[in-house]
Amino acid sequence: MRAMLKRRRAPKKTSARPGKERILDSAEELFARHGFYGVSVRDITEAANVDVALVNYHFGSKRELFAAVFQRRAEMLNPERLARLDEVRRAALPGVPTLEDIINSFTYPLLERSARGGPGWKSYFALVAQVNNSPEWGPVLMTQYFDPLVERLIAALREALPDCPIREIYWGYQFLTGALTITFAETGRIDKLSGGLCKSSDLDSVHERLPPYIAAGFRAICGVRSTLVEEQASLKHLNPTRSRNRSKKTE
Amino acid sequence: MRAMLKRRRAPKKTSARPGKERILDSAEELFARHGFYGVSVRDITEAANVDVALVNYHFGSKRELFAAVFQRRAEMLNPERLARLDEVRRAALPGVPTLEDIINSFTYPLLERSARGGPGWKSYFALVAQVNNSPEWGPVLMTQYFDPLVERLIAALREALPDCPIREIYWGYQFLTGALTITFAETGRIDKLSGGLCKSSDLDSVHERLPPYIAAGFRAICGVRSTLVEEQASLKHLNPTRSRNRSKKTE
DNA sequence: GTAAATATTCAACGACCGTTGAGGAATAGT
């Protein structure tokens, strides 16, 4: 990227889509691929066939453009995810939904759009994956746009795991978001590793496997933590050559 | 970062540690925090108290410096992880080790060093987390320096799950690496979400929970996939309002 | 002690960076 692109003026090009939207589209794709600092505003405006100055006119600054890209689809996304969660809970009344259903209501709207929502959505989730793992942007943007929904997810998980200590649910969520995040990055690493047997772009396969995988993980750590007495016996696994106790790691 | 730093000459400063190492140390920390494009070579050389030109003298280019940072600790790391895996397998003879032991031999050397190996190691793993989720760097660096070890891990997992289809093991590894990756990013998001109940810097907690969590996930998807007939019945979870079949998602 | 090799400094290069202000074109309101 940032290397050599033709530096001369773009043609007039009267596209139907207004310039502001075209900037958002180009920025989405480029930011997703190279990160905030890996893309210049000139890269973006040339890809969008608009003048450089338009970024500052419409968004104020490059940073505000980045935030706008992040915000745009987040706001389309979260109402549906919330509705799905509510629907799953309603359908399970008077009981509570399964862990798998809860997790699926959280992940499915993302996987579905990334798989079949068009290239913009695919780029967007790759961008979210990047932001989620960034100490610079994650605490700002993820917290602002996604945490309200996550709190609802946590509440539903607590309903479904009434005997599970709350800390375990947060840790379980942390691992869930990590697994989901690397899915969206689609680095193609699993393709190479598996010799083509698995494709990181095959989000249908993720959709089939992620909910049961994560649900089983939740049940495992909740069970372990809630019964402290059997813990010493059942956790001999951690390092077979040394003993392990709860207070402080000795390995 | 990249903003305003004092632009004037650094003092002579005859540190004991040679300039090449100091550059690697500073680059490690800065790249981990802001990414490759978010850091200038001047940021690095000023933090290391050396001249700008030294980067190109010692490493050739900024990109090669980045690769050198990535390589340095990978080479210290992988022999130990390999030895741990072998030890776990040997200790289980004539049987095979548990899933938890196998996973732990993979994750423990990382978590232990990130927790107590010094600030350099902490930065390094944050950098690895970033690279692992980057479509630009991941396929190059992760593949080159970590895939040989991962292939050994996969082989051990196959031994421990003899009836599990190979594809499921690769997917299970993908989720494992995602959960591990977000742990190293230490964005502090779980701290806020949990109101201080969990700390993303508390890698001992991760060490206790990740192996049983991931092992349970492996067992869940292997079981699901290996018994196709019961699948239709057991997977009603995915969307309670619509039917779901294996060939193509209809949701 | 002297020469060779290695390490570091200094000043500067051309290219690209994000942002700006003045002004032109298109559009909407009346």
Added chain:
DNA sequence: ACTATTCCTCAACGGTCGTTGAATATTTAC
């Protein structure tokens, strides 16, 4: 028709970017 508003173009600003070649200092080899 005129005006006000919005959208967009153009040229340029000061600053920072990665990299370089020549000169100097330090260490190593003999």
